[in-house]
Structure formats: C-alpha cells, structure tokens
Amino acid sequence: MKLLFTLTLLLITMSCWAEDEFVNTFEIDAGHVTKIADLISRYYLGELKLDSSSAQKELNNAAQQLDKMTKNFSEDPLLYFIKGLNYGLLSAHYKLSDDKRFYRSLNNKIEAYKKAIQLDNKKHLLLSATAYATMKYGLPEKYKIKATQKELKQGGSGDNESQYWYLHWNNINNLQKAGRYPEAQQALKNMQQELADEGLNSSPYTTISTQAKTNLNKAIKKQNKALEKSASKAAKTSANNPLDTNSLIIMIIAITSFLAFIGTVFYEFKIKKRK
Amino acid sequence: MYLNPKIFFIVLFTFCSWQNVLAADNVLRVISSADPQSRAAHSFIIVPNEKFIPSGIKNNSAHKMLALQIPFIVELEKKLANNINIQWQVNIPSRLYGRIKILSKFSGSFKKQAEKIIWQSDLLKKDIYDRQKLVFRPKPPPHKPSIYKKGRGPKNKRRQYGGGTRQLNDQLFNPHLKYQITATLFNNKGLKEVYNTVIEMDKKDMIRQEYINHYEIKRYGRGNNGHLSVPLRDEISEIPKMHSKLTGNPLTESKYKLLVDDGMHELANTITDIYEKSKKQRKNKPLYDLNGKALPAPNCKLWLSGGWRNPERNEWYSNALNGMHQRGGAVDIIVTEPPGDIKSAIAYWVLWQALEDNKHRLNAFWQLETHGRPMRTDEFKNDFEPKNGIPDAFDKADHLHANIKYTVK
Numbered sequence: 240m241k242l243l244f245t246l247t248l249l250l251i252t253m254s255c256w257a258e259d260e261f262v263n264t265f266e267i268d269a270g271h272v273t274k275i276a277d278l279i280s281r282y283y284l285g286e287l288k289l290d291s292s293s294a295q296k297e298l299n300n301a302a303q304q305l306d307k308m309t310k311n312f313s314e315d316p317l318l319y320f321i322k323g324l325n326y327g328l329l330s331a332h333y334k335l336s337d338d339k340r341f342y343r344s345l346n347n348k349i350e351a352y353k354k355a356i357q358l359d360n361k362k363h364l365l366l367s368a369t370a371y372a373t374m375k376y377g378l379p380e381k382y383k384i385k386a387t388q389k390e391l392k393q394g395g396s397g398d399n400e401s402q403y404w405y406l407h408w409n410n411i412n413n414l415q416k417a418g419r420y421p422e423a424q425q426a427l428k429n430m431q432q433e434l435a436d437e438g439l440n441s442s443p444y445t446t447i448s449t450q451a452k453t454n455l456n457k458a459i460k461k462q463n464k465a466l467e468k469s470a471s472k473a474a475k476t477s478a479n480n481p482l483d484t485n486s487l488i489i490m491i492i493a494i495t496s497f498l499a500f501i502g503t504v505f506y507e508f509k510i511k512k513r514k
Numbered sequence: 515m516y517l518n519p520k521i522f523f524i525v526l527f528t529f530c531s532w533q534n535v536l537a538a539d540n541v542l543r544v545i546s547s548a549d550p551q552s553r554a555a556h557s558f559i560i561v562p563n564e565k566f567i568p569s570g571i572k573n574n575s576a577h578k579m580l581a582l583q584i585p586f587i588v589e590l591e592k593k594l595a596n597n598i599n600i601q602w603q604v605n606i607p608s609r610l611y612g613r614i615k616i617l618s619k620f621s622g623s624f625k626k627q628a629e630k631i632i633w634q635s636d637l638l639k640k641d642i643y644d645r646q647k648l649v650f651r652p653k654p655p656p657h658k659p660s661i662y663k664k665g666r667g668p669k670n671k672r673r674q675y676g677g678g679t680r681q682l683n684d685q686l687f688n689p690h691l692k693y694q695i696t697a698t699l700f701n702n703k704g705l706k707e708v709y710n711t712v713i714e715m716d717k718k719d720m721i722r723q724e725y726i727n728h729y730e731i732k733r734y735g736r737g738n739n740g741h742l743s744v745p746l747r748d749e750i751s752e753i754p755k756m757h758s759k760l761t762g763n764p765l766t767e768s769k770y771k772l773l774v775d776d777g778m779h780e781l782a783n784t785i786t787d788i789y790e791k792s793k794k795q796r797k798n799k800p801l802y803d804l805n806g807k808a809l810p811a812p813n814c815k816l817w818l819s820g821g822w823r824n825p826e827r828n829e830w831y832s833n834a835l836n837g838m839h840q841r842g843g844a845v846d847i848i849v850t851e852p853p854g855d856i857k858s859a860i861a862y863w864v865l866w867q868a869l870e871d872n873k874h875r876l877n878a879f880w881q882l883e884t885h886g887r888p889m890r891t892d893e894f895k896n897d898f899e900p901k902n903g904i905p906d907a908f909d910k911a912d913h914l915h916a917n918i919k920y921t922v923k
Contacts, residue, residue, distance in 0.1 A: 284890075289892055327899075394665035398831050399819045401762060406853065409853040
C-alpha cells in the first residue's frame, strides 16, 4: 500500500514537473497544447534522445496534430512556433537516416517559423524573446532580421546584461550584412541612446557599441568605395565608345534630314514630269 | 603665537565630545552574534528558529549547521549610583525593517516617527531587575521570492534588475537591517549622560542573509527547493583583478563589491590563457570546416559575462535556484564578435576545441549554451541552422559556461 502511494505520488510529481518544460524554457503559456509543447520541449532540451525509436513516433504524431491545429487556428503564432520547433527536431532526427524526410522537415520548420513571425504582429507580441531567439537560426535573411528585432523588442532573453547588448550588436550586424545601412545606422543610434538612458555610458558595454560602429563604418566605406569604382568604370567605358548617346542622336537627325531631302527631290521631279 | 580663545574652546569641546563617543563604545558592550567575526563588527544574521541550515559553501569547506540566532544583548558596563535612572531606546530607521521583540523584563512602548519606529523603555529605577542590560531580537518581515516581470514595461522601457526583493537600503543592498541603541542616564536634577551604539548588518552578513532567505524556497511556486549552504564570512572576499586579455564585466556585477570565489577566478584565467595560445597557433594550423575548407583564425578576445551572483541577483537573472554561479565556481564567457555571425561561430569553435585539447589542465566542466539551454550532442554534428560548413552548436552558441567540478552538492 505504501509503495503504491509512493509511486502514485511520484507519478503526480513527475507529471507536474513535465508540465512546466515549455513555460520554463520559453516563458509562454501553451494553453490547450501544453501537453504536446512540453513533450517537444523535452526533446528540444535534450532530456529525451532524438536518435531513439520513440522519438520518430512521438514527433511525427505531434507533427500530425499540429498540422491539423494550424488548419483550424490559422492565425495563432504560438501554434506555428511549436509546429516549427517540432519540425526542427524531426529534421535533426532524420538527418542521420533519411535525406528526403530531412529536407521536408527542415522546409516545414522554416515555413512554420516564417508564419509565426508574420502572424505575431500586434503591438504587444505574443511570442517571447526566447521563442524568437530559437527561431532565428537558419531562416532567410529577411526573417532572421525580423526575429532578432522582435527578440530585442521583447527585451532579450539572455541570463545576463552582456547578452542584451550583444543582441543589439546582432541586430546591427544583420542589417549591415543585408546592405540595409540606413537601418543599421539607426539601430546603432538606438543602442547608444539606450545605453545613455540606462546610465551605462561608463560601463564595459559601450565597447560593444564602439565595435559595432567601427564595423558598420568600415562596411559603409567599403560600399562607397565600390560604388565610386563602378561609377568611374562606367564613365571610362562611355569615353572609349565612339557611339555615345549624343553622337547617335546627331546621326539619326542627319540620316533623317538626308532622307527628307531625297524624298523632296524625288517629289519635285515627279511633278515636273507630269507637267 | 596668539591663540584665539573662541577657537580654543571649540577645539576643546569637540575633543571632549569625541572622548565621550569613544567612551560610549567602551561603556556599552554589544553581543550581536554567536559568530565572533560578526560580533566584532556588531553585525548579525537572522536564522529562523525552525530551520537547520548548512554553512560553508565552498567545495572544500567543512560543512556544519548554522548556529541559531542569539538575541542581541546590549549591556551598560558602568556602575550606576542609586539615584541614577536609565532609559533605553531602540531606533529602527525604516518601517520596512519590521519591529523588534524585547526579551528584557522591563516594559516600554513603540511609537512611529515618520519612516522610523522607536521603542523606548520606561524610566528604570534602581530596583528594576537587570536594568543595565537590554535584550531583544530583530523581527523583520519574512522574505518572499519575487516573481519578476522581464522584457519591456511601460513606455517601452526595458525592465531592469532593481537590486533585490525589498530594496530596503538606499544603496540597493538588502536586507540592510540596522538598530540604533541609546542608553540615557538621568539623575535627580534631570541631567543626562547619553551612550549610543549601533547593531547593523554589514555587507558580508547581508550576503549571508540572502542565502538564508533563499533556503527552502521555490521559484515561482514550483520546481526544486533552494538548498545552497550559507557562505562562512571567511569565504566572502574582495573582487580579484581580471586577466589582462579578458574583457567585459568583473567577476561579479553585484553592488556589494564582494564575492564568493570558489575557483572561478583561476578558471577564467586558465580558459583565457588556453584560448589566447590557441588563437596564435591557429594562424599556422587552422581549423577546417565540415567541407574541408580552412577557417581564418579568430582575432577577437573573450568577454566575461557572468561570475558570482548573489541570490537576490540570481532570482532575477536565472532559472537555476541552486546554480553554481551562486557558489562562486562558475563563469560565463562570450566571444567578442556579433552573435550569429560566422566569425562568432569560428571563435566558439576555436575556444571549444582549445578546451577539449587541454582537458588535462582544467579540472572543470564546460558546455556551450544558447538562451539558457546547453547544446544537444546532435547540434555538434548537424550543419543546417544555417548551412555554412560549421556545426550548428557553434552557430547558435551565445556563451560558454564553465564550472569547477564539485564533489559536494
């Protein structure tokens, strides 16, 4: 009897503990999908092995359920996030064994994450900074930038101050790499302003903004140099080519005038002949 | 040389007052704690009666139970004439400190004065038992762990760590409990002598009190109980100097300017040495990516992002209630490249490989983490988030966590 009681208590405790995985990891209440979300989280955290036979069955079951749910609740970014997380794990599982399924899962993950990012567009974001931090890896550039910016908007997800300021650098660097220099410069200004507002102008964190600024200025300088080079190349090319635009226009006028003259002469000749 | 009489008397008066203050310290004997070091500093910790809390937090400490809190005893060590009456007063500077429980047999009363609470005894004549000794216990409100809201708050401002649960002290330490005790002597003519002393939690005991307050509590009402030992006073020390090649924060960002160092300083230094050496070596012997392409050697330094955390600070920053950052045996390190950039990934890979190659030098455990979770084994082999020839573990890493190997949990 005692053993049964202890076992029951243990099971209850375990189930309570298991119910917290998703909310503990991503700081979002998964509501009616808590059970699936917790299971997926346990694989995500490495508590359950991805290379086990049960992994394939459980994750595929979860995928089927989530596919159905996203059809019924097609505007819910949380469902798409969990779906993407699951497909990400499936792709990691199949990577070891099955290329076709691997690429399909990977693609499904990316599409689910893209959808989650698109749908979470109200003033108060639903998905947490940790969710965005999880999604951004491996996404196309535009979505990676959006995810990073939303992670920043949510105040970052790191467990120390440094990671927040490095996240700012992440954002600036992403924009810089995408060639979106005006936005990168604005992002840098925002970072510097935030450092000042929080009274951190004498802190070690200013070295991060200084480094970000140095890198950005280098990139802009490089781009300007490249533009100058290509502009001067274009100017040189047109100088060596005899048939530039002006010459062409003059030629056309000359030919047209000549043809008009021939036409006039021919017309007068015809009239004289009639007479 | 002419001496102005006015100045002379001012100096004489000041000197005598100062002597009186010094005399007060000698006349009032204070027992604030069973710990001799706390007692010498007129400091204390509060140990709840019903709890047995272990002390000695370092790996090699001799662990024993914390002594229970003894009451404060303030004794006037001066023989009083029969015509001298004595009145005791205890000033509690903030209502947030709670009240006190008087254990002496004579009576008194509490009154509020702005933000203060004052307890004052009756005028004690010669026949009052043990009137020259005031015995009392502190009675602060119990600690409740905070459920912090993170992210952004009103006006889109980022919510920041605010210095602890109760912020009782204007320097944002907590709890900073303080009691000002006065013994006033009256004769028949009403003339007074006044003796003052202060019993105040110093920084070391404030740190220790945080560990006591977090013992056997749950974070957000769920999960494991706190079960860390309370540091001994000797285990709390000044912040050591950083390695010259290690940038970033000091070994603690805590406002106490003290820390528990159970090997984290040495660990940080060793990791930095290993990395710097490896950086040089990689110039001639590069790392190759998964496609066989030689990777450029990193040029960046390491950045210390986390060392020792006092429990209140840990309550904000971490999910780990009993984590090693509170034990002074762990460090978090970042590479100084933009996160998510290929240069960052290469630097983490170089760092990781350097540590793996130097396992014999490090009696430590380390792992790469991303947003609070360790990398899974498969992430060290996979290359699709993103696909760039570098294992995903290094692409996604946002810091390296390292800690000394603990033999005692």
